[in-house]
Amino acid sequence: MVSIIVPVYNAASYISKTIQMVGAQTYKDWELILVDDASTDGSADLIEKLIAAQGKRIKLIRKKVNGGPAAARNAGIGASSGRYIAFLDADDIWKPEKLEKQVAFMEKTGCAFSFHSYEFGDEEANPTGKIVHAPKKLTYRKALSRTVIFTTTVMFDTEKIDIEMIHMSQVPSEDTATWWRILKSGFVAYGMDENLAIYRRPKKSLSSNKLVAIQRIWFLYRNIADLSVPEALFYFGGWAVRATLRRI
Template identity: 50%
Template sequence: ANATADVSGKAPSCRIRLIKNTGEHGACHARNKGTEQAEGRYLCFLDADDLWDREKLSKQLSFMRKTGAAFSFTGYEFADENGKGTGKIVKVPPQITYEEALKNTTIFTSTVMFDLSLLGRETVRMPAIESEDTACWWRILRGGVTAYGLNESLTLYRRSAGTLSSNKNTAIRRIWRLYREAEGLSVIKSAYCFVFWAVRAVLRRI
């Protein structure tokens, strides 16, 4: 559990609204519920363990307006369990298309920003499958949208050292299922994309 409810209750701004879930439905349900009730033009996600830079929203919003992007993402830095940056920063490319995204899952959920006036709420709705965020990005990009990268570290990605090995095994299983089941790629195309994905995943953590 996290202290979201406590923090939101003490927040001075009425722009912060807590949406409570009944029961445990997972991240997909929570994100979709938030998307349905969000009232603004621009939509972002922030997972409970991650942290935003104070200027993340203002810088990314300016970037969105400058580029006319419907979908953008930023660089990020790995952090320890206490939220302290490790110095390992993940840089991002200026743009990512669908074919490139299949080989490079550098789009991190807590760095994403959507312009709902260009995409629509149903377009950004996440499917109820494993790795729903990546599946959502791919579906949007497959429709002809290009994601624009702001190559500046504006988010801290907090991870636990004790879970890294199990996370790697889970990630491998999930990415393969996405290729084969969600995207319907052939075994050969899946293997081709997987090689690129694996190399880049390792490089992001070196």
């Protein structure tokens, strides 16, 4: 079974479609765990109505205090019962065959950690034609110079990786920090070069986004990867080139 973890914060405009999208997956052995992170827009009440109409494979965890996506995902992981853990953000899109193809890929390769290609979408999740291709394999050192692993594409096999390793730390870019920690321990991430998801990109200031991204990657280099300044600058150069090309 695949346990699908979705952090929910003020996602009332998306969550109904998210639940329908999971229900439309061609792979049917799943549970959906929605963790409401103290939303103020009625997301949790809407989810409860949808659960009442669609069955018990959907679980809702209500958090009383907003703790951010890392804490929300960790709560979902703690409540999971599936062999496989998959992450999905409430505003992103999975193609119907995503779970079926990724589980088959993991069974074929025997990997513990997989991810796949994805496509950028606009604020309505309309595909833009810009696809980020997943490399066949990603080691720790290679991962330092490319943030190519998109959370909504990740799946873990908990029979091969300790579930405690999947829990995320409360740091900026908690997802990337988690992938690095896992890869640094010796695991290799296996990439499936097939576009099975759309990353919705809301309208925000591009200059502001770039500044935040730079601050976060530098924090990760110095505080998570424990790189020296020269090492951090070396990997930052590779990251900057790839990040720019990915968005052109």
